[in-house]
Amino acid sequence: MTAPGNTEVVARSSASNRAFDVDRIRGEFPGLHQDIKGKPLVYLDNAASSQKPQQVIDAISDFYAHDYSNIHRGVHELSERATKAYESARLKVQAFMGAASEREIVFVRGTTEGINLVADSFGRANVGEGDEVLITTMEHHSNIVPWQMLCERNGASLKVVPINDRGELEMEEFKKLLGSKTKIVAVGHVSNALGTINPIRTIIELAHAQGTPVLIDGAQAAPHVAIDVRELDCDFYTISAHKMFGPSGMGALYAKESLLEKMPPYQGGGDMILSVSFEKTTYNRLPFRFEAGTPNIAGAVGFGATIDYLNGIGMDRIAAYEEELLDYGTNALRDVPGLRIVGEASHKASVISFVLDGIHPHDIGTILDQEGIAVRTGHHCAQPVMDRFGVAATARASLALYNTREDIDRLVEGLATVREVFS
Ligand SMILES: Cc1ncc(COP(=O)(O)O)c(C=O)c1O
Structure with missing residues (x-):
């Protein structure tokens, strides 16, 4: 992460004085220690999903082996244990996000479901004919399509804040587009396609000055920087466990x-009700009202374990380590002949998107794979970003706490091979 605006990142850690021991951390991730195509794996696809530490794998498998049952309604021992495990994970997420109460943490399948929940439920009640929803050009499709669907359904319109050539939001345009018709602002904390850290505190302040709530898509922020929803004063914030070294199909919506x-x-369904008759249904208290059906119980347990894991290292130390690594990677890639970095915002986290003169990103990804290096290529579910920069796709190296300078060096060597193949 390069110089995150210190107003945007709230450092909160008890572990801040210990040295960052990347070798020890790497040792905790079994998935990293394997050969791919006969070469040691270099995993640089963390923005898509991250590898899992043994601690998280063990927590999930121990839960299934010893404590598994359905939650909330059982009077037997196993159901009580499972309920306790599930609800204690909620408390961990609450503390991790800095929420005031566990009633504000709704477990969802991931960021996508969190945004869909808000677009559907908040949108149904608050966004109508002639109203506007304000998003930005750099959003992931999951922070575009649910709002488009809402606007189509309710007769509202979608407004989009443009970005400059460095991949930063044009804040003067934001101010112009934010108007009395804006019923919600939805913006990513960190862009998955560009790595830009957005000035969300300013955005929240400006929106609140005229009474407009703000949803923050935190999918790409949660693995890299500390989050404090109360400090930010955002109205909604969504995260995905699988990008934070936890299980897939699990996430949280703060509201x-x-x-x-x-x-x-x-x-609608089980668990979200207090009583049901054919005449009238009354709904459960928060947050259960928004968790219909049997949830991903083991996913929550794994989510709790991943939060314990991150807290054990300290988000401020992770951010500092990654900031240095991103600088190193950015400088190293800038020296690769013919390479252009897409997204050069002054505040960035984790992501280096790039194109290489005359070589299709899919070819880059395929040749790098032959070298044991995993990067993602394509539009990264952010097609408007690709359109903005006039490219169909990019190759993207995305970093996490277990990556090293050696990983970057291997990437640079791999890109030399790509260039040789196409020379
Ligand atoms: C910025 C951003 N928002 C939302 C999502 C969607 O997350 P999920 O697929 O976990 O729901 C992603 C996933 O890549 C993302 O990068």
């Missing part, structure tokens, strides 16, 4: 209790 209280249910 201010005062908003959640007034929002209609998202999905």
